[in-house]
Amino acid sequence: xxxxxxxxxxxxxxxxxxxxxxxxxxxxxxxxxxxxxxxxxxxxxxxxxxxxxxxxxxxxxxxxxxxxxxxxxxxxxxxxxxxxxxxxxxxxxxxxxxxxxxxxxxxxxxxxxxxxxxxxxxxxxxxxxxxxxxxxxxxxxxxxxxxxxxxxxxxxxxxxxxxxxxxxxxxxxxxxxxxxxxxxxxxxxxxxxxxxxxxxxxxxxxxxxxxxxxxxxxxxxxxxxxxxxxxxxxxxxxxxxxxxxxxxxxxxxxxxxxxxxxxxxxxxxxxxxxxxxxxxxxxxxxxxxxxxxxxxxxxxxxxxxxxxxxxxxxxxxxxxxxxxxxxxxxxxxxxxxxxxxxxxxxxxxxxxxxxxxxx
Amino acid sequence: xxxxxxxxxxxxxxxxxxxxxxxxxxxxxxxxxxxxxxxxxxxxxxxxxxxxxxxxxxxxxxxxxxxxxxxxxxxxxxxxxxxxxxxxxxxxxxxxxxxxxxxxxxxxxxxxxxxxxxxxxxxxxxxxxxxxxxxxxxxxxxxxxxxxxxxxxxxxxxxxxxxxxxxxxxxxxxxxxxxxxxxxxxxxxxxxxxxxxxxxxxxxxxxxxxxxxxxxxxxxxxxxxxxxxxxxxxxxxxxxxxxxxxxxxxxxxxxxxxxxxxxxxxxxxxxxxxxxxxxxxxxxxx
Ligand SMILES: Nc1ncnc2c1ncn2[C@@H]1O[C@H](COP(=O)(O)OP(=O)(O)OP(=O)(O)O)[C@@H](O)[C@H]1O
Ligand SMILES: [Mg+2]
Numbered sequence: 206x207x208x209x210x211x212x213x214x215x216x217x218x219x220x221x222x223x224x225x226x227x228x229x230x231x232x233x234x235x236x237x238x239x240x241x242x243x244x245x246x247x248x249x250x251x252x253x254x255x256x257x258x259x260x261x262x263x264x265x266x267x268x269x270x271x272x273x274x275x276x277x278x279x280x281x282x283x284x285x286x287x288x289x290x291x292x293x294x295x296x297x298x299x300x301x302x303x304x305x306x307x308x309x310x311x312x313x314x315x316x317x318x319x320x321x322x323x324x325x326x327x328x329x330x331x332x333x334x335x336x337x338x339x340x341x342x343x344x345x346x347x348x349x350x351x352x353x354x355x356x357x358x359x360x361x362x363x364x365x366x367x368x369x370x371x372x373x374x375x376x377x378x379x380x381x382x383x384x385x386x387x388x389x390x391x392x393x394x395x396x397x398x399x400x401x402x403x404x405x406x407x408x409x410x411x412x413x414x415x416x417x418x419x420x421x422x423x424x425x426x427x428x429x430x431x432x433x434x435x436x437x438x439x440x441x442x443x444x445x446x447x448x449x450x451x452x453x454x455x456x457x458x459x460x461x462x463x464x465x466x467x468x469x470x471x472x473x474x475x476x477x478x479x480x481x482x483x484x485x486x487x488x489x490x491x492x493x494x495x496x497x498x499x500x501x502x503x504x505x506x507x508x509x510x511x512x513x514x515x516x517x518x519x520x521x522x523x524x525x526x527x528x529x530x531x532x533x534x535x536x537x538x539x540x541x542x543x544x545x546x547x548x549x550x551x552x553x554x555x556x557x558x559x560x561x562x563x564x
Numbered sequence: 565x566x567x568x569x570x571x572x573x574x575x576x577x578x579x580x581x582x583x584x585x586x587x588x589x590x591x592x593x594x595x596x597x598x599x600x601x602x603x604x605x606x607x608x609x610x611x612x613x614x615x616x617x618x619x620x621x622x623x624x625x626x627x628x629x630x631x632x633x634x635x636x637x638x639x640x641x642x643x644x645x646x647x648x649x650x651x652x653x654x655x656x657x658x659x660x661x662x663x664x665x666x667x668x669x670x671x672x673x674x675x676x677x678x679x680x681x682x683x684x685x686x687x688x689x690x691x692x693x694x695x696x697x698x699x700x701x702x703x704x705x706x707x708x709x710x711x712x713x714x715x716x717x718x719x720x721x722x723x724x725x726x727x728x729x730x731x732x733x734x735x736x737x738x739x740x741x742x743x744x745x746x747x748x749x750x751x752x753x754x755x756x757x758x759x760x761x762x763x764x765x766x767x768x769x770x771x772x773x774x775x776x777x778x779x780x781x782x783x784x785x786x787x788x789x790x791x792x793x794x795x796x797x798x799x800x801x802x803x804x805x806x807x808x809x810x811x812x813x814x815x816x817x818x819x820x821x822x823x824x825x826x827x828x829x830x831x832x833x834x835x836x837x838x839x840x841x842x843x844x845x846x847x848x849x850x
Contacts (some may be wrong), residue, residue, distance in 0.1 A: 257748050278754035290745035294767045304753025307763065355753070 207268030207358035208233045215262035224415045238394045240402040241412035247395040283352035284361040291336040298332040322353040362394040433560035445531040449488045454479045465527030489554035492534035501549030594825040602822035614826035627810040638720040639780045646731035668729030680793035712803030731776045738772035785835040
């Protein structure tokens with residue numbers, strides 16, 4: 206077990222900078238998820254920790270020791286690849302023991318570790334099979350088993366579930382969570398799926414185009430996003446963004462008018478400096494923060510396009526009079542019958558025109 | 565459905581016609597000829613005439629011995645060499661990869677006569693660069709063309725030079741289909757590059773290696789050009805005569821087509837037998 210520290214880590218491919226000075230402090234035993242859209246540099250960052258990519262700038266330390274020039278095998282890490290990267294010509298058991306056998310680990314110890322990994326992952330009855338004869342979920346288990354056998358200080362996962370179907374993904378997600386509890390080892394996990402990030406992580410690192418947008422526990426990111434990108438990325442369905450304008454301010458906060466809806470005004474308390482009256486802002490409202498008319502601070506008239514029934518809750522896909530799309534969450538029992546409704550905004554977030562949170 | 569098949573066969577007809585006349589018919593015909601005495605006209609049916617002679621013919625056994633000797637030495641050496649070349653071609657350190665790939669492949673497309681002439685020059689006793697090089701490092705000259713052992717070595721060198729690159733390209737294609745992350749996983753597992761080669765690359769490449777070996781066996785069984793052109797019709801004194809040369813000598817010099825056909829069928833049967841053994845030995849064990 207070991208902490209992992211990234212200090213101003215950068216990566217360039219030629220002149221093309223993919224990771225711009227990342228600073229991340231991963232505590233011993235913590236489960237940290239790197240999340241972000243495709244191509245944002247998550248895998249690159251992970252592969253730099255693993256030692257599969259050179260580090261172009263900054264320092265990576267594992268267990269307090271700078272590992273920039275340490276061989277991948279000597280970093281005390283184990284990695285699970287998206288494509289599983291199993292050895293196709295070996296049985297499950299050989300896949301698990303290969304590394305240990307090749308490096309002359311005593312046979313008794315190898316057998317013990319393989320047996321333990323197989324028990325943890327419940328793959329004992331698959332030991333003689335080749336990867337080709339396994340299902341996707343079983344292959345994934347073997348890939349994780351191969352990592353466990355190394356008894357690493359840090360586990361690295363690169364989108365390990367993205368090749369599985371939805372149901373299996375949920376199941377394996379739980380398994381990985383259980384594994385983390387059982388082993389207590391530091392885990393760094395890459396995904397572009399925010400649900401995976403939210404459910405697995407102790408802390409999430411949100412990346413965009415090689416920049417860290419925010420680091421924090423899942424609920425903090427959800428409840429207190431630093432900027433428009435994080436607000437939009439975390440949570441499903443996405444936070445609604447409605448254009449607005451500051452129409453008044455006092456010591457405690459500002460008054461915002463929504464675009465095209467002169468009657469809808471939101472009072473937003475702010476502790477920092479409030480922007481000038483007249484400046485453009487964006488108001489973010491999560492689908493579940495809409496209430497019935499009159500319940501909240503301001504009312505918004507919307508026309509409903511589609512209603513999605515999920516059982517207990519329903520989502521209303523609607524449009525403001527100004528033509529902005531909004532998604533509203535409602536209890537199934539409270540689904541309206543009229544094509545136009547008035548919804549109140551119970552809670553909202555304010556962002557300036559650069560996308561930074563105003564608070 | 566029937567109609568569509570008929571149309572397809574009409575399109576195939578020209579090919580099938582040529583295929584039957586120039587492929588199927590000669591194969592059947594030579595099989596029948598191998599049972600005929602063809603030394604005197606008219607040919608007559610005499611099953612023991614050629615096949616009986618084959619069993620006791622020292623020239624046949626000499627050619628068989630030479631062919632098999634070349635086979636067991638040259639094919640493994642060439643495949644091993646091709647493997648090394650493929651690894652080098654696959655190395656990320658290599659610059660101008662395309663150029664090397666072309667250079668390795670080029671011998672296959674060079675005209676046989678031209679390449680044989682160059683080899684004869686390179687290995688000539690007094691003027692050849694090979695003997696000059698041997699001399700310059702203090703070794704005695706070798707008379708490549710007048711002694712059997714050097715002559716055989718020369719044939720093997722020439723064949724290897726010509727086909728190693730070809731096999732390397734095929735092996736390279738196989739190597740490139742092995743996913744990179746398998747090697748990355750092995751690297752993280754602290755498996756050295758050399759062990760990765762023997763425990764990952766070679767086993768995963770086995771089908772391709774078998775394919776190359778089978779192709780080479782078939783090619784070497786039919787070996788003709790090199791002993792014909794480089795060591796001048798299997799010289800010295802039949803020392804490099806192969807089955808292919810024997811066939812040619814019997815068929816087209818002595819016009820003894822019956823015996824030549826029997827030799828041809830023996831070559832084919834041997835090639836098939838060796839290939840089957842090879843496939844059986846390297847089969848996928850369950
Ligand atoms: N070897 C390379 N040479 C040049 N550019 C590269 C190389 N590897 C990755 N990149 C670039 O670096 C950027 C980040 O890639 P990376 O694989 O880390 O993205 P990612 O966040 O893991 O995306 P995904 O979710 O699609 O896996 C991309 O723009 C990619 O094109
Ligand atoms: Mg990736």
